[in-house]
């Protein structure tokens with residue numbers, strides 16, 4: 412089955428069923444599994460209709476948060492509220508089907524022995540047959556699969572299976588949706604279209620949504636806010652631009668781009684580096700810091716001075732972009748730079764670097 416996918420494969424925009432978006436709130440949630448704390452004092456509040464992307468290393472607890480919200484996982488401390496109602500808390504555990512949360516799993520978890528239509532109506536049994544069929548068909552139409560309703564999931568391409576899983580999760584018009592790595596099984600060609608159209612569907616439904624992803628770029632594209640999770644705790648929550656420009660610590664910064672790191676000490680409100688001075692007004696004199704330089708925007712590269720002299724050690728072309736490694740006297744490792752392609756920049760050539768201190772991050776060492 413072909414996996415080529417275009418926007419035309421999807422149904423008309425603006426036709427997804429609208430939900431009554433709900434507020435979702437985790438307060439100081441603890442979960443211990445197999446004797447190990449998996450969520451620790453985890454708090455997060457989503458306003459109705461908000462899309463939050465959960466980003467974090469493998470094993471940081473992302474899927475556990477979805478399971479907790481959906482009521483598949485019990486908690487050991489804290490509370491979970493939907494609107495003003497506690498659904499998980501001391502002595503309280505509302506059943507999954509009482510929470511009004513739609514789930515979409517990484518592997519889509521489609522029922523192989525049911526047709527597409529039966530897959531979607533499965534979650535609509537409470538509605539009565541006529542309403543269930545109407546709502547299921549509307550969801551299938553929105554994702555462009557209405558003409559395949561009698562087919563079986565194994566006859567669909569990967570992109571179509573994703574669309575079916577999305578239709579199934581939105582068909583009951585849940586006030587809250589949880590998507591666990593919804594695009595991870597799609598290849599790069601497909602991902603952009605599917606991602607954009609899924610986002611359009613989410614906006615149409617108005618559902619409050621948590622999307623788990625490993626991919627920082629995806630989180631920045633999809634999330635109204637990004638929640639960065641580390642060892643079961645919330646490390647930072649912010650908009651994409653805040654979290655990118657003002658990461659809470661070095662580890663958070665490392666999540667969003669590769670970094671060249673320079674160890675130094677603050678003197679008179681600044682840090683002297685082999686690339687020039689960097690202001691560090693928020694750090695006391697004598698503080699040991701890491702200066703983190705991103706490959707994009709931090710350094711201007713010219714083939715003539717002025718600037719700090721360097722030499723191009725390696726270069727890769729990536730369609731209009733140069734990925735360079737430049738050695739600079741005083742730096743242990745070559746610095747990584749991504750910039751617009753320049754034919755004059757060849758391996759072995761001398762270059763001159765100018766630091767843009769406002770793009771450079773400075774973090775106190777632990």
Ligand SMILES: Nc1ncnc2c1ncn2[C@@H]1O[C@H](COP(=O)(O)OP(=O)(O)OP(=O)(O)O)[C@@H](O)[C@H]1O
Pocket residue numbers: 444445449467468469470471472473474475476
């Ligand atoms: N039933 C269980 N018993 C014991 N440990 C578990 C259980 N389920 C999950 N864990 C552990 O809890 C931690 C968090 O798991 P979780 O699946 O929430 O992480 P994640 O951030 O979603 O990871 P990934 O990105 O790899 O999917 C992991 O260390 C995992 O091994």
